Amino acid sequence: MAVQEEEGCLSQGFALIGVITVAYLAITQGWRILCGFRAHFLSHWWKPNLSQYGTWAVVTGATDGIGKSYAEELARRGFDIVLISRNVEKLQRVAEGIEQKSGRKTKIIQADFTGDVGIYTPIEEGLKGLDIGILVNNVGMTYSDNAARFLDVPNVKKRVIEVINCNVMSVLHMTNIVLPDMLKKKKGLIINIASEAGTLPYPMIAVYSSTKVFVDYFSRCLQTEYSSQGIRVQSVLPLLVSTNMTFGIKSNIFVKSSDSFAYDALNTVGVTTRTHGCLSHDLQHFFVHLFITDFILSSSATNFFILRATKALEKMGTMKKD
Structure with missing residues (x-):
């Protein structure tokens, strides 16, 4: 009799644990769906009032891809734009395009973010006196044209320093430059472009993944x-966006164009402080984390797959250019 009572208690205990677990999953996933609906559907009708932050937006890595698209979209939404990148000709071309299309003012600052801390003195001088409302820390780079094991990266010692300077130090120093004035006026928006590659360990792009x-x-x-x-x-x-970094792969239901991504991502400002930018990428992130674990990513088969996938992306980008 005592044994039966004990078994009954255990059964009830396990049943209670099951109910609590199911309830927890239902609540958390329901909340996640609600937040996603708010971020990716309602935000299209009630766009954030970005003008409250200031007059100027500063964008690093602004001559290509996501950075260029953020700059152009912010100009369309009424901001004057400071473009910071290393190629003067590209800077001038993008600035002229923004001024012609939106009628907003632009300012260009040439800087190579792979360099040391000395590059930030002229940047700080160039930003003085501007009512900076938004900073987009976008500039970033990988350390190899293809996925590669750490020691297989060409000139790895030099390359790693460049990647850290570009992907990490730029975020710190640019934030250090603009944040004090934002605090004085008690308003400001800083958008930092990380990556899905920073949500799980991604072998073959180890340093890039770690910086994100x-x-x-x-x-x-x-x-x-x-x-x-x-x-x-x-x-x-973001996940895959059609940019030079992804070999210019053609946009589709899974791969966003940089313009579409920037538009969607800016609509999430004020709704969420951590976003994958668009509905497509949010859904992909959900399924990636549902099925892919650290164990899977650490397997040699995964390493092989990543190498093959990178080569396939490069080939698709090359075919598109041809």
């Missing part, structure tokens, strides 16, 4: 530290 973890965590910490003082910090974690 930093960008995401730094953004989330900064949001907590300064949100009470009128500063909003958003971490954006």
Whole structure:
């Protein structure tokens, strides 16, 4: 009799645990769906009032891809734009295009973010006196044209320093330049472009993946530290976007064009401080994390797959250019 009672108690206990687990999953996933609906559907009808932050938007890595698209979209939404990148000719071309299409003012600053801390002195001088409302820390780079094991990266010692300077130090130094004035007026928006590659360990792009973890965590910490003082910090974690970094792969239901991505991502400002930018990427992130684990990513088969997938992307990009 005692044994039966004990078994009955155990059965009830396990049943209770099951109910609690199902309820927890239902609540968390329901909340996630609700947040996604708010971020990707309602935001298209009630766009954020970005003009509240200031007159100028600063965009790093602004001559190509996501950075260029952010700059153009912010200009369409009424901002004057500071474009910062290393190629003067591209800077001038993008600036002229923005002025012609939107009628907004532009300013260009040439800087190679793979360099040392000395590059930030002229940047700081160039930004003085501007009412900067938005900073988009977009500039970033991989350390190899193809996925590769760490020691197989050409000139790895030099390349790693360049990647860290570009992907990590740029975020810190640019934030250090603009944040004090934002705090004085108690308003400002900092958008940091991280990556889906920073949400799980991605072998074959190890350093890039690691730097994007930093960008995401730094953004989330900064949001907590300064949100009470009128500063909003958003971490954006895109998946595949059709840019030079993805070999110009053609946009489709899974791969967003940079213009479409920037439009969707900016609509999430004020709705969420951490976003994958668009509905397609949010759904892909959900399924990636549902089926892919650290164990799978650490397998040799995965390494092989990543190498093959990268080569396929490169080939698709080359075919498109041809």
